[in-house]
Amino acid sequence: MELRSPGLPLEGVPVLTGESDEYECLPEGSSHVIHMLAGAVAGVLEHTVMYPVDSVKTRMQSLQPDPNAKYKGVGEALRRMIRTEGLQAPLRGINVTVLGAGPAHALYFACYEKMKTVIGGMINHSGNSHVANGVAGSLATLLHDAVMNPAEVVKQRMQMYNSPYRSMLDCIRTVGRTEGVGAFYRSYTTQLIMNVPFQAIHFIMYEFTQERLNPQRQYHPGTHIVSGAIAGAVAAAATTPLDVCKTLLNTQENMALSSVQVSGHLSGMVNAIRTVYQLGGVKGYFKGMQARIIYQMPSTAIA
Template identity: 50%
Template structure:
C-alpha cells in the first residue's frame, strides 16, 4: 500500500518555531560565509575615500588589486563577525517570519501579498536589532587598511572611542533598507515558488530560482540606502572631517549627493546584486532543506 505523500512544509505546531529558527540559523551562516569576499568588495566600492589606491572601477578590478596588494585573506577579514551574528539573527528572522506569516494567513491558498509583506518586515526589524552591531564591526574590518585584525579588538575599540551609539547609528537606515528588502524578497519568493512549484513538493531548483530572483530585485531596489548605511557604519575609519561628522541618513544623503551626484547612490550595485543572487538562492535552499531535514513528524 502506497504511503500518503507528506507536505514537507506542513510542520507540527509544537515543533514549527524551533525548527524554523534552527533552519534559519543554519541557512544564515551558510549564506554569509560563502559570499563574504564579494560583500567585502561591495563595502570597498561604497566607501568614499581620497586615496586612489582604494578606488575601484569594478568587481574584477577590485578583486585583482586587493588580492595582489593585500592578499586574498584580506577579502575574508571580519567574516567571524557575521558568522557569530548571522546564526542567532537568522534564527530570530525566520522564527518571526513563519510565526507572523502563519498568524496573518500567509500560508493559505492564493497570493497573500499583505501577509507576506508584514511577515517579512516584522522579521527583519527583530533580526536587525541583534545583527546591527556585528555588521558595524564587519564593515570596519573590511575597509582598506583596516587597523583591526580581530572581531573583539574592533568591538572594544569602537565602544571605547565612539560609545555604544556607534553600533546603532545606522540602525534606522538598516531598517529603511531591510524592511522593504525583506518585504520585497519574501513576497517575490513566495509568488515565484508557488508559480514554479504549484504542487508544493520539495524542489531544490524551485527554491534556488525563486530565491535568486527575489534577491536580485530586492538588492537592486535598496542599493541607494545601502550606500548610506556603509557611510554611517564606516565613518569612524575616515580621515575626512565631513564624513566623520555624519550623524544620520539626512547628513549622509547630502554628502553623497554633493560629492558624486545621483551615481553615488549606485555605488556597489553590481557586487551587491552579485552577492544577493547566489546568497539569497543559497539561503532559501538551505532554509527549506534544513526545515525538511530536521522536521519532527
C-alpha cells in the first residue's frame, strides 16, 4: 500500500518558528530516529485503521471473482464478509501489514524529511518547493517499497476470497517453496511505477492545499485532515489502473490466468496490463476504485 504526508509534531516537542521552518517540522537537529519513530507510528495507524476497506478493495479488484465474492459496494461487501466468513475475515493479513508498515514507513519518512530539505535548499534558500517535495517523496518510495512489497504480496493473498493460506507464516512458506523468493517481488516494478507518481501527486496536492487552507502554517489539525484527504483521493484515482495490475501480479489468480491461457506465473507490468485488458477491457483497470478512494482519504488524513 502507499505512504502519506508529513506527520504532525510529536506531543511535547517544541515547534520552531521562523520563515524558513514549517510549523509541522521537528526542531532543527532532531535525530533521524525521531523522524523514523513518528513515521512508523503514522504508517501503522494508517494501514490498520482502514484495513477492512483495503480487504474489500483487494477482492473487488479480482478479475474473475468467485460468484460468492461479487459485491455491489464497500458496505455490502463488509457486511457479507462478516456474515458469511466471520468477524476476522476483513482483518486477515493485518499482522503482516503491521510488521511491514512499521519499518517501511520509518525509512520512508526519515528519507522524505531529509531529502525535501536538501533538495529544497538546492532550489531556493527557503528550503520549501513543490518540486523538492515531489522528488523527495519519490526517492523515499524506493526505500519504502523494498521493505513493503513482500508484505503486500502476503497480505493480498490472504485477503482474497477463499484464500488457501491458514496464516501469515503458512503463506510465506508456501509461496517461497512453490514459487521461489522472486514471487515476493514480481510486482516491485509495478509498485514503484505506481507509487512514484502517487507520491509526487500526493505531496504536491497536499502542500498546495495546505498553502490555500493554512498559508500561515499555524497549528490547525483540521487543515491536515482536509488536505490529506483531498491529496489521497486525487492520487488514488489517478493510479488505480496500476493498482489493479499490481494486485493481479501479487495474487496470481489461477482462475483468471487460466481463462486467458497463461501458463505458469504472470510476471512483468506489461504482461499484467495486457492481461487486465483481456479479462476486463478498459473497465477492468478501474475495478475497486471506489474502495481505493474511500480507503486512501481517511488513511492519508490519519497519517
